[in-house]
Amino acid sequence: MELDKMDENDWKYHGEGNKSLVVSHVQLSRVLRLLKYPAEDSENPPQTAEQAFRQIQNIVDFSSNVMSSLLGEKFIHSGEVVKLPLEFVRQLSIKVQHQRPVWRCDKVMDIYSGCALCLPNLTSPALHQPTHTPPLCIEIKPKCGFLPSSKHVSKDIKTKVCRFCMHQHYKVANGKWKRRSLYCPLDLFSGNRQRMHFAIRHLIEEPQNNFKIFKGGQCIYSSKEGSDDSLDLNSLLHHLRPYFMYGNNRINCHMTSKAVLNDFIQVLVNALLSGGGGGGVTDRRGEGRSFCEASLFNRERIRHGSQGLPSDSVLFRILQTQMLDTLDIEGLHPLYRRVEQHLQDFPKERTRLQIEGPYNEGFLEKLQKCPTEDDGSVEYAVSKVHQYRAAMTAKDCSIMVALVPSGEEEEDDDGQRRFRDFLSPRPPAFSCSVSILDLDPKPFDSIPRQLRLDQKIVSCYLRTGGALP
Ligand code: ATP
Ligand code: MG
Ligand code: ZN
Ligand code: MG
Structure with a gap:
């Protein structure tokens, strides 16, 4: 990829979030x-081109120096900032415009700075050989997986119903989504296979912006406003079926849709519980005893006790990082005010305290070496604010699970294996790799907004009594 010879015809629309738009290379x-x-x-x-460059460099630094250490290097690809020719960026923005979802068009792509973040394409991993079945990649934005236990929480409901479930009511009441998602993050993060299965089934049913599936780098399943859901599910099953033909099914080609979906979810659960590169220790910690009262999962259905998450799994690492938010926004906000006051009195302290970065080892150290007790110092407050911001990033990141069917050839030149597979009730093997993406730092001054949003969500939930359909 030569940066001075960029051609918009080599790139195509890939997807977007609230803050950025992503294009993928057609070959690389x-x-x-x-x-x-x-x-x-x-x-x-x-902002100016220099500010845009700094912003993207901050994203790279935060991801590689801070989040990577908290979440585990093996999951992280931080990428690099690139300067692109402005003419290329302009042509690109024209080319992708008609493919963008209408509901995302309240924002436009930056065509002035020429700056971008270049990353490996996690939906078409290089290990995939073009002659073989294309990889399946599943993107999950899991959101916050625990209930706050901080003494600063003022409304009891926050310790019973999780933030995601309350936020769903708020979003439906405000017309953001037509239907509420029945996905509950506490089920996904429980480490209990039944609860995880239940959570993923609801992500599939109502993906919103929490769930997408890619096949060979192409998005084949995501939420599409105004489309017929049942048609979408049928087309998804059509895509998935060939990956889950095995044993008896491969011979008589009969497998119910329910069985295909169950196998798919099971493979996904396995990947989420694995160490990220297959294999790995299962040092199970925690009990996964926390439940959200809004989840429709029936606790009595649990046949096997909650195992908790393996400590090397992607979910465990994300949850641990989210839990750096120990005070809840209600306990954090006064500390934010303390920092703000201090910066008003001593503006030069902004640099020393690394409020807007640089996101280097010094920042990580401030975050990790936090006094256990509040000694009234600005250092304590800054440390808690830094922790909270890292937790916010972990509550907003996405997991990408790449599944590559394996054992295809093995099976053909190994009669023994084929015989076993014929009888095996288990789904076929996939080699999987797990990554975490979208690790941008959240701005320091977004904290007051977080407090207001929290208050609005809670009061909306209390008002409607969680009684929406
Ligand atoms: P959000 O609104 O969730 O904060 P965002 O604007 O920060 O999103 P991203 O989530 O980083 O943007 O990217 C938008 C989408 O582009 C992702 O949901 C994912 O589908 C796709 N994407 C991002 N990075 C990659 C990557 N490295 N490889 C493949 N696809 C990617
Ligand atoms: Mg995102
Ligand atoms: Zn919930
Ligand atoms: Mg983001």
């Missing part, structure tokens, strides 16, 4: 992640 396993900003500012970019 690479993506470019470009910034977005509100459409009303389209004539007037909110």
Whole structure:
């Protein structure tokens, strides 16, 4: 990829979130992640090219120096900042415009700075050989997996119903989504296979922006506003079926849709509980005893006790990082105010305290070496604020699970294996790799907004009594 000879015809629309738009290379396993900003500012970019460069460099630094140490290097690909020719970026933005979902078009792609983040394409891993079955990649945005236990929590409901489930009511009440998702993060993070299965089934049923499936790098399943859900599910099953033909099914080609979906979910659960590169120790810690009262999972259905999450699994690492939010926004906000006051009195302290970065080892150290008790110092407050921001990032990241069917050839030149597979009730093997993406630092001054949003979500839930359909 030569940066001075970029051709928009080599790139295609891949996807987008709230903050960035992603294009993928048609041949290389690479993506470019470009910034977005509100459409009303389209004539007037909110920042200079240098500021955009700094912002993306901050994303790389935060991911590689802070989040990677908290979440585990093996899951993280931080990428690098690139400077692109402006003409290329302009042509690209015209080319992708008509493929963008309408509901995302309140923001426009940044065409002025020429800066982007270049990353490996996690939906078309290089290990995939083009002659073989294309890899399946599943993206999950799991959101917050625990209930706050901070003494600063002022509303009891927050210790019973999880943030995601309450937020669903708020989003439906405000018209963001038509239907509530029945996915509950506490089920996904429980480590209990039945609860995880239940959670993933609901992600499939109502994907919103929490679930996507890619096949050979192409998105084949995601939430599409206004489309016929049952048709979508049928087309998904059509894509999945060939991956789950095995044993008896491979011979008589008969497998119910329910069985295909069950096998798919089971493979996904295995990947989420694995160490990330297959194999791995299962040092099971925690009991996974926390339940959300809004989850429809019936606790009496649990046949096998809760095992908790293996400590080398991606879910465990994400949950541990989310739990750096020990005070809850209600306990954190006064500490934010303490820092803010301090910065007003001593503006030069902003740099020493690394409020807006740099996100280096020094930042990580401030975050990790936090006094256990509040000694009233600004250092304590800064440390808690840094921790909270890392937790926020972990509550907003996505997991990408790449599944490559394995054992195809093995089976053909090994009669023994084929015989075993014929009788085996288990799904076929996949080699899996797990990554974490979307690890941007959340701005320091987003904290007051977080408090207001928390108050709105809780009061909406209390008002409607969680009684929406
Ligand atoms: P959010 O609104 O969740 O904060 P965002 O604007 O920060 O999203 P990302 O989540 O990083 O943007 O990227 C948007 C989408 O692009 C992702 O959901 C994913 O489907 C795709 N994507 C991002 N990075 C990669 C990658 N390295 N490989 C493949 N696909 C990617
Ligand atoms: Mg995202
Ligand atoms: Zn919940
Ligand atoms: Mg993001």
